Amino acid sequence: MGLELPVFYVFAAVAVAASALVIGQRSPIYSVMLLIVSFAALAGLYILLDAPFVAVIQIIIYAGAILVLFLFVVMLLNAPKEASGPRPRLAPGPRRAGVVLAAVFAGELVWAVWRTAMAHEPVTAGVPARAVESVHRIGQVLYTDYAFPFEVTSLLIIVAMVGAVVLAKRHV
Amino acid sequence: MPSLTVIVQLGLVVAVFVMLMLSSAVMVYAERKVAAFIQQREGPNRVGPKGLFQPFADVIKLMFKEELRPGGADTVLFLLAPVISATAAFAAFAVVPFGAATTFFGLLPEPIKLQVADVNVAVLVVFAITSMSVYGIVLAGWSSNSKYSLLGGLRSASQMISYELSYGLALASVLVIANSLSLTDIVNHQSGYWLGFIPKWFVVVQPVGFLIFMISGVAETNRAPFDFPEAEQELVAGYHTEYSSMAFAMFFLAEYINMVTVSAVATDLFLGGWHGPFLPESLGWIWFLVKISALLFFYIWMRWTLPRYRYDQLMQFGWKILLPLAVLNLLVTAAGVILLGA
Amino acid sequence: MVTLEHYLTLSAILFAIGTTGVFLRRNVITVLLSIEIMLNAANLSLVAFGRYWGAVDGQIIVFFVVTVAAAEAAVGLALVIALFRLRESLDPDAFTSLRW
Numbered sequence: 001m002g003l004e005l006p007v008f009y010v011f012a013a014v015a016v017a018a019s020a021l022v023i024g025q026r027s028p029i030y031s032v033m034l035l036i037v038s039f040a041a042l043a044g045l046y047i048l049l050d051a052p053f054v055a056v057i058q059i060i061i062y063a064g065a066i067l068v069l070f071l072f073v074v075m076l077l078n079a080p081k082e083a084s085g086p087r088p089r090l091a092p093g094p095r096r097a098g099v100v101l102a103a104v105f106a107g108e109l110v111w112a113v114w115r116t117a118m119a120h121e122p123v124t125a126g127v128p129a130r131a132v133e134s135v136h137r138i139g140q141v142l143y144t145d146y147a148f149p150f151e152v153t154s155l156l157i158i159v160a161m162v163g164a165v166v167l168a169k170r171h172v
Numbered sequence: 173m174p175s176l177t178v179i180v181q182l183g184l185v186v187a188v189f190v191m192l193m194l195s196s197a198v199m200v201y202a203e204r205k206v207a208a209f210i211q212q213r214e215g216p217n218r219v220g221p222k223g224l225f226q227p228f229a230d231v232i233k234l235m236f237k238e239e240l241r242p243g244g245a246d247t248v249l250f251l252l253a254p255v256i257s258a259t260a261a262f263a264a265f266a267v268v269p270f271g272a273a274t275t276f277f278g279l280l281p282e283p284i285k286l287q288v289a290d291v292n293v294a295v296l297v298v299f300a301i302t303s304m305s306v307y308g309i310v311l312a313g314w315s316s317n318s319k320y321s322l323l324g325g326l327r328s329a330s331q332m333i334s335y336e337l338s339y340g341l342a343l344a345s346v347l348v349i350a351n352s353l354s355l356t357d358i359v360n361h362q363s364g365y366w367l368g369f370i371p372k373w374f375v376v377v378q379p380v381g382f383l384i385f386m387i388s389g390v391a392e393t394n395r396a397p398f399d400f401p402e403a404e405q406e407l408v409a410g411y412h413t414e415y416s417s418m419a420f421a422m423f424f425l426a427e428y429i430n431m432v433t434v435s436a437v438a439t440d441l442f443l444g445g446w447h448g449p450f451l452p453e454s455l456g457w458i459w460f461l462v463k464i465s466a467l468l469f470f471y472i473w474m475r476w477t478l479p480r481y482r483y484d485q486l487m488q489f490g491w492k493i494l495l496p497l498a499v500l501n502l503l504v505t506a507a508g509v510i511l512l513g514a
Numbered sequence: 515m516v517t518l519e520h521y522l523t524l525s526a527i528l529f530a531i532g533t534t535g536v537f538l539r540r541n542v543i544t545v546l547l548s549i550e551i552m553l554n555a556a557n558l559s560l561v562a563f564g565r566y567w568g569a570v571d572g573q574i575i576v577f578f579v580v581t582v583a584a585a586e587a588a589v590g591l592a593l594v595i596a597l598f599r600l601r602e603s604l605d606p607d608a609f610t611s612l613r614w
Binding site: 065 | 532535547
Binding site for chain 1: 246249291292293296297299300301303304306307310311313314322325326329330333336353
């Protein structure tokens with residue numbers, strides 16, 4: 001189990017670096033590709049967390065479907081690189097306030113994580129992996145305790161489908 | 173002695189890799205010979221006896237060709253695209269089991285599984301990796317900076333995404349019966365016979381599922397009659413119009429290996445994997461090879477027999493016929509499993 | 515050993531990156547991608563907490579998040595296409611007028 005920490009750091013570094021580059025450069029097509037790398041790293045972390053099913057779902061749905069949709073739109077619109085000129089700036093007052101609020105928020109997050117005692121315990125020690133990795137168990141809970149939310153998502157998907165068709169149609 | 177097992181495991185990885193490479197060589201030869209036979213020609217017959225070395229001659233020719241790069245192409249993505257295609261094709265085979273655990277006639281202290289990696293969500297892993305191969309095609313189409321490539325890439329991407337749904341649902345109906353996500357479990361579920369002579373293959377209980385799976389598989393691998401991305405008459409060569417030399421060879425390799433993988437998964441899911449009469453369990457991989465070859469022959473046969481569909485017909489068929497059929501099949505299967513308590 | 519803190523910190527970093535992207539980028543598609551990063555950061559904490567407590571509920575909520583993300587991407591990208599047709603631009607600052 002000595003390998004767990006280095007593996008975590010590798011995946012975490014890849015995820016952070018790729019995500020930073022997604023927003024750090026101007027070509028949309030590269031952003032999409034880098035986001036795939038980031039999601040693949042997250043899938044690796046899910047496997048480390050004994051959730052192989054979520055990891056595979058992450059790849060199939062996120063990388064295999066949602067991001068293909070993004071890539072499609074980027075190609076369809078032949079999306080240009082973002083303009084690099086100076087953007088309209090906010091007034092200095094609100095900008096300073098924004099910086100202060102962001103710093104406070106970051107500090108708050110760090111403090112919350114540090115303060116919590118359970119955050120310092122190893123994440124995989126308490127419960128055996130069997131408890132979370134079984135697809136049978138996930139299915140059971142999903143179709144009993146979460147049956148209502150599950151049905152609601154199907155409604156959500158229908159609404160999204162109709163909405164997307166209506167919005168993207170040329171002549172309504 | 174764990175070290176020996178590790179060495180054998182590594183050997184298995186290399187063996188599978190080489191086997192996949194060789195299988196694509198065999199497929200190149202078989203495709204040309206079968207095509208020739210169907211069209212009453214001789215086919216390749218110059219290189220080696222009966223033209224057997226033709227694939228190697230092809231590879232050597234491709235290696236010595238000039239590597240062309242169209243002006244205005246996005247260099248990084250242009251080079252990355254064939255790599256993604258080939259990697260996805262090879263990686264998908266990693267979780268496919270192709271034989272029962274064996275000790276190689278007692279040579280090994282403990283039996284090893286004839287499978288590179290045994291994952292308990294293997295079916296979904298295959299699905300996930302094949303869904304990645306669409307990126308190779310889309311990026312190839314986009315980065316070539318050519319309208320034929322772009323149209324080919326867009327078409328094949330939308331085709332793959334559309335048919336992935338039916339593919340997944342056909343797969344799900346098998347999972348419902350087998351009650352497992354592990355390919356090894358699914359294959360072992362299919363051993364034995366009904367009434368003494370009907371093999372317990374899932375194709376018997378899931379004929380519709382098998383049909384949907386194979387049709388979607390053909391569409392997923394962009395083979396005729398669904399090979400729009402490469403429709404010569406309208407798009408030159410689709411997404412790989414601008415590719416030459418080894419980059420082109422990698423796309424070619426990926427196409428053939430994808431065919432092998434789809435056939436192998438179909439064999440594991442529907443045709444009983446390595447189970448078959450007359451041969452002992454330890455020689456089951458021979459049955460596996462026979463079944464795969466039959467499916468691959470079917471692929472080639474279809475290519476040289478059926479004319480290409482029109483693109484809009486393909487999308488109509490996928491969304492309006494195949495997908496509802498797959499949903500219905502899954503519902504009926506699930507109801508059957510509940511009612512019969514199988 | 516990897517502690518819960520590791521995962522939560524990583525999640526916070528990713529969330530911050532996503533937020534920065536939403537505020538800084540001037541391309542609607544990249545803004546949508548940044549939102550995906552934020553959703554994934556949340557997913558990571560959910561799975562990590564679920565693992566810690568030994569419950570599958572975290573993973574199930576991740577499935578719901580993924581569904582919502584898919585719906586959001588479909589509608590969002592349809593909007594992007596419609597807006598691009600009107601303005602020939604992907605810059606969110608081009609869509610500030612309430613009517614045209």
